[in-house]
Amino acid sequence: MHKLGEYLFRKFGVLFLGFFLIGGIPPSSAQPLQEVKVTIEGHTFQTTQMPLQLDTETIIYITNKDMVRHDFGSDMFWNTLTHVESKGVVTYGKGIEGVYLEPGQEASIRLMLNHSGCFQFQCSIHKEMKGEILLLTVDAV
Numbered sequence: 001m002h003k004l005g006e007y008l009f010r011k012f013g014v015l016f017l018g019f020f021l022i023g024g025i026p027p028s029s030a031q032p033l034q035e036v037k038v039t040i041e042g043h044t045f046q047t048t049q050m051p052l053q054l055d056t057e058t059i060i061y062i063t064n065k066d067m068v069r070h071d072f073g074s075d076m077f078w079n080t081l082t083h084v085e086s087k088g089v090v091t092y093g094k095g096i097e098g099v100y101l102e103p104g105q106e107a108s109i110r111l112m113l114n115h116s117g118c119f120q121f122q123c124s125i126h127k128e129m130k131g132e133i134l135l136l137t138v139d140a141v
């Protein structure tokens, strides 16, 4: 009985390790994903971004660190299929104008940026709050 248990453990332990290794290798077909991080603090948008490429899936993470509600709105979403995730709920569609963020809330917006340039965003509640995401490509020069 004891030996059987040990045998099973070894056998399945190895199997589990095998699954873990296979599962741990990222699929080679994975699309590149580029990230933009936007933090709202003190009624200001702080943007951290890498150089962005055209026609690559882009995900914008927004965090509201203020004690008041803010809005992240932009016309960059108007003609693009957009996935918005907030509080575990995913909303998608074209023509999204923005996302409201309650105090301490996070949201992510996933989309394809299909033309280069400067993408402006703003808070519709506090009109003075503005920021931008820069997408420059070699072709655009």
Ligand SMILES: [Cu+2]
Pocket (backbone or CB within 6 Å): 043, 069, 070, 071, 123, 124, 125, 126, 129
């Ligand atoms: Cu605001």
